[in-house]
Amino acid sequence: MLSIILIGFSLAFDALAVSISSGICNRNLKTFYVVRGSFFFGAFQFIMPVIGWFLGKTFVVYIEAFDHWIAFALLSFIGGKMLIGAISKNKEKTTGKNIDIQNIGNLFILAIATSIDALAVGLSFSMVNQDIWIPALIIGSMTFVLCFFGFEFGKKIGLAFENGSQIIGGLILIGIGIKILLEHIL
Template structure:
């Protein structure tokens, strides 16, 4: 796979993490430290999942191609519903709202499941994985950091409706992943 194709692949894989970063940035009322944690988590998982896919290779290809979209959908649906539920709870203070570690891990995994499938594809095509994982991780990190920044800077315009919007976006991403990958 040539360098330009890897760049485009990395941008495509990073779009889910970018979208989720925007939704979290919408309700983020903290400093750059938390934006870096979010971006680092998404970048690391986007880089690690192709490695796992690579090692799984052809042995798990049929299982991965069948279950991965459903797993991603269910994880994003759960987090999205949780965000919507939390939007109706009393709150609205200016305290720092960040991911719990569990929530961050779930979102990192859910947004990088397609990268796992790419790793399986690399194994099938007998493609080197080192350069792609570095590029995928860096691009995802940068786009996620930008996403949190964008969300944080427009979040004040919407006040308490942000959690609902974020939840709906996560659910929509889950449906998108499911519809793009299941066969009827």
């Protein structure tokens, strides 16, 4: 259960970073938009692992012998990508126009973009025979709550927290990937 909670936190960090940035850029963001934005991020973080899990279950008979390596590679790739994005000096800074969650089109795109890694996590869960419904509910709920507070937090402070959250999330995903690999090897 601790692994699922850690995965939930790490997956929520991208959406949290977006919600904080959106709060910073839209200091007068009304409660309706905060709740709607949090719901979108949470809903996509719920549904993407479910989709990944069903895709994985379809193909699991073909990959059972090396599924732990795939789970390790996927989680390490996602975690590494988060680390590189957070550390990279050439990272493009998001402007207020790009993170305006009052526009439903922007919100939809941001919710998809921040939940793609959850698809890979769902695929990884299917490969290690982890049930998906409770983890997906935890991941989605955690994302909703964190984003809700992220919007409010963002209205009050600067951007300094954004990169730190991605680094923590990336390290957690890589650590969980290593844990899965070691459990199957040992």
